[in-house]
Amino acid sequence: MTPRRNSDSNIPEPTQNGMGNDDLRQYEIDGWRVGYAVQIQGIGFVPVGNARRVGDDEDGNLSPFVSDEDSDDCGYAGYQSIPSGPDNEEETLNGEIDETGEQEQEANGEIEENETKPDGAVVQTDEKPAELHKKDIELNDEKVSIIRQAMGGLNLPPPPGKMSKLNSSGLKRPSNDFVDIEMARREHWESNTGSEIGRLVVNPPEKGKASQVSFISKPSTQNQPSSSGSSSSASASKSIPEEHTFIIHDLANQTMAVLVEDKTVLKEDYNIATGNLAVEGKIVKRAECRPLANQNYMKMKVDQMLRNTKPKQQVIKLDRAENKFKPKSVHEEDLARLKQKKEGAKTVRADRDVLMNALFKAFEKHQYYRLQDLQMLTNQPANYVKEILQMIAVYNSAPPHKSMWELKPEYRNYTLTRIRSMVKHAVEKKTALGRLGKITQWGVKQLEHATPSCMMYTRAGHIPHLTWDVAEKWLDLKQTPIYQFPIQSIFESREIIKKYNKGLPSFCGMPKDASVHLCVLDPLIENNSGYNETTCIAFWLGDGAGKRTINAQNYRNLVNISGCDSFDTLVDYDIPRDSTQKKFSKAMDRKQCFTMQMFEQDAEVKGSALISLGGGPNAYFRRRCAVDNGLKERCEGFSLELHDYFYGNEIDKVELKKILEETFAPLPPSKIRFAPGPFDPSMVFFLVQQGIDLFDSTFAIKMAEEAKAFKLVDDYPHSDAFDLVDFHEAKYTDKMTPLFDGCPCYACQNYTRAYLHHLTNTKEMLGMILLTIHNLTEYQKMFELIRQKISNEPEL
Numbered sequence: 005m006t007p008r009r010n011s012d013s014n015i016p017e018p019t020q021n022g023m024g025n026d027d028l029r030q031y032e033i034d035g036w037r038v039g040y041a042v043q044i045q046g047i048g049f050v051p052v053g054n055a056r057r058v059g060d061d062e063d064g065n066l067s068p069f070v071s072d073e074d075s076d077d078c079g080y081a082g083y084q085s086i087p088s089g090p091d092n093e094e095e096t097l098n099g100e101i102d103e104t105g106e107q108e109q110e111a112n113g114e115i116e117e118n119e120t121k122p123d124g125a126v127v128q129t130d131e132k133p134a135e136l137h138k139k140d141i142e143l144n145d146e147k148v149s150i151i152r153q154a155m156g157g158l159n160l161p162p163p164p165g166k167m168s169k170l171n172s173s174g175l176k177r178p179s180n181d182f183v184d185i186e187m188a189r190r191e192h193w194e195s196n197t198g199s200e201i202g203r204l205v206v207n208p209p210e211k212g213k214a215s216q217v218s219f220i221s222k223p224s225t226q227n228q229p230s231s232s233g234s235s236s237s238a239s240a241s242k243s244i245p246e247e248h249t250f251i252i253h254d255l256a257n258q259t260m261a262v263l264v265e266d267k268t269v270l271k272e273d274y275n276i277a278t279g280n281l282a283v284e285g286k287i288v289k290r291a292e293c294r295p296l297a298n299q300n301y302m303k304m305k306v307d308q309m310l311r312n313t314k315p316k317q318q319v320i321k322l323d324r325a326e327n328k329f330k331p332k333s334v335h336e337e338d339l340a341r342l343k344q345k346k347e348g349a350k351t352v353r354a355d356r357d358v359l360m361n362a363l364f365k366a367f368e369k370h371q372y373y374r375l376q377d378l379q380m381l382t383n384q385p386a387n388y389v390k391e392i393l394q395m396i397a398v399y400n401s402a403p404p405h406k407s408m409w410e411l412k413p414e415y416r417n418y419t420l421t422r423i424r425s426m427v428k429h430a431v432e433k434k435t436a437l438g439r440l441g442k443i444t445q446w447g448v449k450q451l452e453h454a455t456p457s458c459m460m461y462t463r464a465g466h467i468p469h470l471t472w473d474v475a476e477k478w479l480d481l482k483q484t485p486i487y488q489f490p491i492q493s494i495f496e497s498r499e500i501i502k503k504y505n506k507g508l509p510s511f512c513g514m515p516k517d518a519s520v521h522l523c524v525l526d527p528l529i530e531n532n533s534g535y536n537e538t539t540c541i542a543f544w545l546g547d548g549a550g551k552r553t554i555n556a557q558n559y560r561n562l563v564n565i566s567g568c569d570s571f572d573t574l575v576d577y578d579i580p581r582d583s584t585q586k587k588f589s590k591a592m593d594r595k596q597c598f599t600m601q602m603f604e605q606d607a608e609v610k611g612s613a614l615i616s617l618g619g620g621p622n623a624y625f626r627r628r629c630a631v632d633n634g635l636k637e638r639c640e641g642f643s644l645e646l647h648d649y650f651y652g653n654e655i656d657k658v659e660l661k662k663i664l665e666e667t668f669a670p671l672p673p674s675k676i677r678f679a680p681g682p683f684d685p686s687m688v689f690f691l692v693q694q695g696i697d698l699f700d701s702t703f704a705i706k707m708a709e710e711a712k713a714f715k716l717v718d719d720y721p722h723s724d725a726f727d728l729v730d731f732h733e734a735k736y737t738d739k740m741t742p743l744f745d746g747c748p749c750y751a752c753q754n755y756t757r758a759y760l761h762h763l764t765n766t767k768e769m770l771g772m773i774l775l776t777i778h779n780l781t782e783y784q785k786m787f788e789l790i791r792q793k794i795s796n797e798p799e800l
C-alpha cells in the first residue's frame with residue numbers, strides 16, 4: 005500500500021477545506037480526515053511476467069490513462085486480482101507501453117506485491133470493467149493473512165528520485181487536499197522498522213456494500229516519540245486517533261498513476277536518483293482514511309473548532325476611561341530651555357547674527373509676527389529682539405496687521421536664511437582730491453563709517469600691543485572700526501577654530517559685533533619671491549615661523565570657518581618689475597583661477613568678498629586683472645595689491661597713478677576700494693586722490709614697532725609731510741617734553757620723550773603700547789583731515 009503522487013501532477017485540485025495554508029498545524033489535528041489516494045494495484049495476483057510496465061513518460065504526464073470508465077465501477081472489492089490477458093496488451097492506450105514486465109520488479113521495492121505475490125500483480129486497465137467485477141477475488145483467511153504479513157513487514161525507505169521532494173517535505177501536506185497516509189505514517193513506520201505498527205483490517209464486502217477497510221495503529225508505536233525529530237509529529241501523536249476507516253471512492257474525473265524511479269540499469273537498492281520515472285501502475289480507487297467518530301476524536305474536533313473560532317482580537321469593555329496622552333516630541337531646544345530655566349539662568353543674549361538669522365527664518369514661515377511671539381520663538385529678551393527688528397522689519401500701526409512686525413521690503417525676497425552679507429558703500433562726493441564716501445553695512449553689520457578711512461590692523465585678534473581693555477580705554481576711535489585680520493596669526497590654529505565653531509572674532513575675544521575683514525597677506529610680513537605655485541600662493545607667517553601655502557579651496561574653508569564679515573580673495577602678488585610678459589600673463593591666469601575656484605558653483609562662501617586686484621607695476625595687466633576678476637557677481641569691493649608701493653620702497657608716483665587708473669577704469673565706481681599696506685601720510689593722500697577709499701593702520705603699527713612716532717605737519721594734507729621721532733636716536737634721552745605738543749592721545753598727555761626713549765630702548769612693552777596709541781590716533785586724525793579737505797573741495 006504505497007500510494008504515490010506524481011509530484012508535479014496535473015491532477016485537478018480538489019476543493020480546499022478552507023483552512024488555509026497552515027498545513028502542518030491542520031495536519032496535526034486533522035490529518036486523517038482528508039482523503040488520500042491509494043494504489044490497490046499491487047495487491048493482486050497476476051503473474052509477474054505479465055505485469056505491464058507502462059513506458060516512461062518523460063514529463064510525467066499521465067495522459068495515457070483515462071479513467072473515465074472507472075466511474076462505472078461499482079461494488080468495488082478491496083483487493084482484486086486482475087488477470088492480464090493479451091487483450092490488455094492490445095489495449096495499450098498509445099502504444100508506449102512496453103512489455104518488459106520483469107523490470108517492474110526491480111523498479112521499486114515499495115510495491116510490496118512484487119516479492120510477496122508470485123501469482124501476479126494487478127494492473128488495472130480501463131477496459132472491461134464489467135469483467136473486473138466478475139473476477140472479484142474472494143478474500144479468504146489465507147489471503148488476508150498474506151496481506152497482513154506483507155503489511156506487517158512493510159519497510160518504507162525514503163523514495164528516491166523525484167519522490168524525495170515529497171519526502172523532504174516531511175509531514176507537510178501536499179497542496180492537494182489528499183493526504184498521503186503513507187507519508188503521515190512514515191515516521192512511525194520508519195522508527196518501527198521490522199515491527200508491527202498497526203493492522204489493516206479488511207472486511208469482505210457485504211451485500212450491497214463496499215468492502216470495509218480499516219487501519220488500527222498499534223498504541224505503543226503511536227505514542228513513541230518520533231525518531232526523526234519532527235516536533236510536529238511528536239505533539240501530534242498524542243491526539244492521533246488510533247483507528248481509522250477507509251472510505252473507498254471511485255476516481256471519477258481524475259487520472260492518477262503510481263510512479264517509480266526507473267532503475268532499469270541499476271540495482272534496486274542503489275539509492276541514486278536516475279531522474280527517470282516509470283509508471284508503475286494506475287490508481288483506480290481512492291480511499292479516504294478517517295478516524296472513527298468516537299468520543300476522543302469528537303472532543304479533539306470540538307477543541308479544534310473552538311480554537312479556530314476564537315477571535316484573534318477581542319473587544320474588551322473598560323470600566324473607566326483610560327488617560328492616554330498624545331505623544332509630543334521633545335526637541336533639543338526645549339530641553340535646553342527647560343534646563344536653563346531650572347538652573348535659574350537668565351536669558352542669555354544670543355549673538356546678533358544668530359538672532360537675526362532666527363528672525364529671518366521665522367519670517368520665512370509667516371509674514372507677520374507680534375513682538376511677543378518672536379520673543380518666545382527666539383527665546384531672547386524683548387528689548388534685544390526689538391532692537392534687531394528695527395533694523396530688518398517694520399512695525400504696522402494700522403490694520404489689517406496692526407501691532408505686528410513685517411520684514412522690510414528689501415529683505416522680503418531673500419531666500420537665504422541669513423541676512424545677505426554685503427559691503428554697502430556709497431560715494432558721496434567726488435573731487436579732484438579724492439572721493440568722500442560712507443560705509444553703512446559691513447558684512448551683516450550695520451555701521452556708519454566715513455571714507456577715506458582705514459581698517460584697524462590686528463594681529464592674532466588684537467590691535468598689536470594693546471589689549472582690548474587698553475584699546476577701549478585709551479584709544480579714542482572716532483569711527484566704528486573695521487578690523488583687518490590677516491590669516492597668518494591663526495593659520496596654524498584653523499582646526500581649533502573650526503572646532504570652536506563660533507568664528508574667529510569670538511575665538512580671539514574681539515569686541516562683540518566687531519566688523520572683521522579677513523585677508524590673506526599680512527602687509528607687515530614680507531613675502532619672498534618665487535614660491536607661488538600654479539594652484540596656491542605662498543605666504544610667510546613671520547617671526548621665522550616659515551612659509552605656508554594655501555589654495556582657493558582651503559582658503560574658502562578658512563573663510564567659512566572664520567566667521568568674518570568680509571575677506572580678500574587670493575592674488576598672485578609675486579610679479580617682480582622685471583618679469584616677462586609670459587610671467588605676467590601666467591600670474592593673471594592664476595589670479596583668475598583663484599577667483600573662479602573661490603566662487604565655484606554651489607560652493608558656499610560666507611562673507612563679503614573684496615576681490616584682490618593684482619598685476620604688479622604693469623598697467624595693462626592691472627586692467628586685465630580688473631576686467632577678469634573685478635566684475636564678478638560676488639564682488640562687494642576691491643582690494644588692491646600694492647606691495648611694491650609700500651612705505652620704504654622707492655615709489656614712481658606716475659607709474660602708480662597710471663596703474664590705478666587702468667585698474668579702476670573698467671570697474672563700477674561705487675564699490676569700495678581698499679588698499680592694504682603701510683603707506684605714509686604723503687602716500688595716503690596721494691592714493692586718496694587716485695580714488696582709494698580705505699586703507700589699513702599698518703603704517704602706524706609699523707612705526708611703533710620701529711620705535712617711531714610720527715606727527716603730521718600742521719597744514720596736512722595741504723603739505724603732506726610729517727615729522728618722525730625715532731627713539732633709537734640718543735637725542736631723545738633727556739627730552740622732557742611731551743611726545744607731541746597738542747596731541748590729545750594718552751601717550752602724549754602723560755609721557756615725555758625721554759621716558760619713551762627709555763621704554764623703547766629697554767624694550768619695555770609699555771613703550772610699544774604708548775607709541776601704538778599715539779600713532780593710531782595720529783593716523784586716524786590724518787583721515788579726518790583728508791575728509792575735511794575733500795569736503796571743502798568742489799565736486800567734480
Ligand SMILES: [Zn+2]
Pocket residue numbers: 743744747748749750751752753777778779781
Ligand atoms: Zn599723541
